[in-house]
Amino acid sequence: MIGTQNESSLHASLKEHYFRPGDIVEGRVGGYHIDLIQAERLVEIQTQNFSSIKAKLANLLEEHHVHLVYPITLRRDIVKVAPETGEFLSTRKSPKKEDVYDLFSELIRIPHLILHPHLTVEAVFIKEREVRCEDGKGSWRRRGASIVDRTLAEVVDKRAFASALDYLSLLPEDLLCPFTNKQLASSVKISQSKAQKTTYTLRKAGLLVETGRKGNEILHTRA
Secondary structure (H helix, E strand, O other): OOOOOOOOHHHHHHHHHHOOOOOEEEEEEOOEEEEEEOOOOEEEEOOOOHHHHHHHHHHHOOOOOEEEEEEEEEEEEEEEEOOOOOOEEEEEEOOOOOOHHHHHHHHOOOOOOOOOOOEEEEEEEEEEEEEEEOOOOOOHHHOOOEEEEEEEEEEEEEEEEOOHHHHHOOOOOOOOOOEOHHHHHHHHOOOHHHHHHHHHHHHHOOOEEEEEEEOOEEEEEEO
16 A cells, blocks of 8 residues: 555545556645646545635646546445454445536535646545444444444446536436426436525636526526
């Protein structure tokens, strides 16, 4: 395993996946830690919280091409282990399944950057294992179990976004314009919350415009 600095196994494995011979691993550029420095680009793997890299990205993009990788989990197996021994207790498949529109739960933090000519955002679709410890210190939603690690099981597919057309391709061709978040959600079979994050991000990036309202809902059309 190449260098891992307080990172999850998932992050480390994705770094292995994107590594090319000759890359500089965990180097520094402009005072910032970089996962992989490649000849033509900087590769940053971010498994969550784009807010934390907003300033870093903006500064790096002034002089460098950045390839920002974000994992989207198509299947998650939850593995439970004992707190004292780490002994395996059980495993089950999580009912939650993500899709490409989950990318906007993070892009909503950086809408002003997504069309920067030096930035490519890549959604990497994966299967993963989430390791939980029955230590009583975790969220009540997990009945006190703590998430102690995420591990990569398989890379299934990838989809890169670097241009306006890439992002607008997420709007179905048969989607009527103007459209509401509810109509988008119904068309691509996602929650209205995901649709709202998608349209907000695209609107802030200048790819959609607000053209009025239908009842309490905003009407959107392509810019």
